[in-house]
Amino acid sequence: MTADEPAAVHPADAELFQLFSPEGQRNPFPGYARLRALAPVRVSEALGGAFVTGYDAACAVLSGEKFGTVGAEWFDKNQPGWRDSPLLVSVFSSLAGANNPDHTRLRGLVARAFNVRQIEQVRPYTAQLTERALDTMAEHAARGDVADIPSLLALPVAMGTIARLVGVPEEDLGPFDGWIRKASVVFEVAVSPEALAEADAAYLNVLDYFHALVAERRKAPGDDLLSALIAVRDADGDRLSEQELVDLLAFIFGSGFETTAGLVGNSVVTLAEHPDQLAVLQSVLATAPDKLAPVIDELGRFDGSVQATRRMALEDVEIEGVHIPAGTGTIVFLGAANRDAARFPDPDRLDLHRADARPLNLGLGVHYCLGAALARLEMEEILRRLYGRYPRLRLAGTPIRTPGLQLYRHESIPVALD
Numbered sequence: 309m310t311a312d313e314p315a316a317v318h319p320a321d322a323e324l325f326q327l328f329s330p331e332g333q334r335n336p337f338p339g340y341a342r343l344r345a346l347a348p349v350r351v352s353e354a355l356g357g358a359f360v361t362g363y364d365a366a367c368a369v370l371s372g373e374k375f376g377t378v379g380a381e382w383f384d385k386n387q388p389g390w391r392d393s394p395l396l397v398s399v400f401s402s403l404a405g406a407n408n409p410d411h412t413r414l415r416g417l418v419a420r421a422f423n424v425r426q427i428e429q430v431r432p433y434t435a436q437l438t439e440r441a442l443d444t445m446a447e448h449a450a451r452g453d454v455a456d457i458p459s460l461l462a463l464p465v466a467m468g469t470i471a472r473l474v475g476v477p478e479e480d481l482g483p484f485d486g487w488i489r490k491a492s493v494v495f496e497v498a499v500s501p502e503a504l505a506e507a508d509a510a511y512l513n514v515l516d517y518f519h520a521l522v523a524e525r526r527k528a529p530g531d532d533l534l535s536a537l538i539a540v541r542d543a544d545g546d547r548l549s550e551q552e553l554v555d556l557l558a559f560i561f562g563s564g565f566e567t568t569a570g571l572v573g574n575s576v577v578t579l580a581e582h583p584d585q586l587a588v589l590q591s592v593l594a595t596a597p598d599k600l601a602p603v604i605d606e607l608g609r610f611d612g613s614v615q616a617t618r619r620m621a622l623e624d625v626e627i628e629g630v631h632i633p634a635g636t637g638t639i640v641f642l643g644a645a646n647r648d649a650a651r652f653p654d655p656d657r658l659d660l661h662r663a664d665a666r667p668l669n670l671g672l673g674v675h676y677c678l679g680a681a682l683a684r685l686e687m688e689e690i691l692r693r694l695y696g697r698y699p700r701l702r703l704a705g706t707p708i709r710t711p712g713l714q715l716y717r718h719e720s721i722p723v724a725l726d
């Protein structure tokens with residue numbers, strides 16, 4: 309190579325650049341497969357981080373003690389000035405950015421509210437929201453309008469359910485989808501300063517809202533997570549500061565609906581594109597409607613609504629023979645791990661009978677999704693009621709994906725009900 313010849317791009321890095329392009333993000337699965345074949349663990353100087361696509365390597369990163377979250381330490385080093393962003397400070401001081409001992413303390417305060425028994429109490433309300441949404445879809449169809457899954461079904465059910473648990477009144481929900489969607493860009497790789505400014509402005513509304521709601525609920529407590537956390541805060545300020553209380557509520561509420569709504573939408577599209585598997589679902593619904601867990605796991609494996617998450621190497625570490633230096637930001641492509649043939653035979657085939665799937669779409673380890681049981685409950689109610697009422701549901705146009713891998717969802721999914 310002569311001095312002025314550009315250095316060749318490593319093939320794995322070329323795949324990564326392609327994966328982060330708008331086209332790569334629209335359908336990342338072929339890119340994941342090529343990248344995994346080249347390097348299930350890739351440390352890239354060109355992209356400034358480590359990238360994991362293999363299932364075993366992903367498990368090692370997510371459950372090992374040598375990796376922590378991307379939080380204050382990483383931002384101080386890599387994104388000086390991040391403390392000027394209320395969004396980054398709030399989100400990365402909360403559960404997602406916390407390491408121990410803070411993570412155990414914060415998670416301990418909310419874990420009970422999201423265990424399977426507690427969550428079951430919200431099922432009748434989720435069922436009611438689903439029936440209401442299906443009525444609205446029928447009204448649209450009767451008028452000759454296209455029924456849209458995200459806006460008419462997935463978001464109203466997912467947002468209404470988490471709002472009930474947290475304690476946000478239904479009449480306040482209107483602007484939250486827009487605010488949270490804008491704010492969600494912080495989880496994507498390489499956020500532009502303009503997008504961050506827009507996200508900050510949106511999230512300030514969320515934080516202001518929760519500050520006001522905490523003040524209101526303090527005077528008149530209810531039977532919800534908000535009131536329970538206010539009681540903890542007021543009884544023992546060492547366990548939860550006022551700022552942590554607001555950050556935690558905003559984060560849980562924000563995490564609780566775009567993700568689930570995304571999985572509902574992705575699943576409707578997947579099932580429409582795999583009529584043989586829709587028939588399998590119909591037979592499960594007819595014969596064993598309470599045995600939907602493997603179906604939901606497989607839908608999440610095949611086309612999950614969270615495709616990637618981030619960690620930082622806390623010390624020098626070796627994963628599958630690849631050296632990852634301390635401090636390296638590490639992206640785990642959950643969606644790629646979920647299509648690893650070494651773990652899932654014939655991984656690109658949707659198989660609702662797949663046993664013991666254990667996909668990573670809800671994460672793994674100490675940061676495993678707090679709302680996993682809730683997400684499953686919502687999926688159960690929606691799948692049962694949607695396909696029970698409209699067994700011949702089909703796509704009535706091309707679904708449109710939103711850009712982004714962290715939140716991987718559809719903007720619109722037009723369907724015909726008959």
Ligand code: HEM
Binds near residue numbers: 470569642668677683
């Ligand atoms: C299908 C729907 C959902 C998906 C795909 C999903 C996905 C995930 C994933 C992958 C993680 C781990 C992130 C990491 O390790 O960095 C996570 C964590 C989390 N999820 Fe979910 N989630 C869903 C639904 C929900 C719901 C309904 C809630 C509402 C409570 C929720 C709240 C959270 C919270 C608070 C965390 C952080 C937990 C921690 O750091 O300890 N999620 N989720």
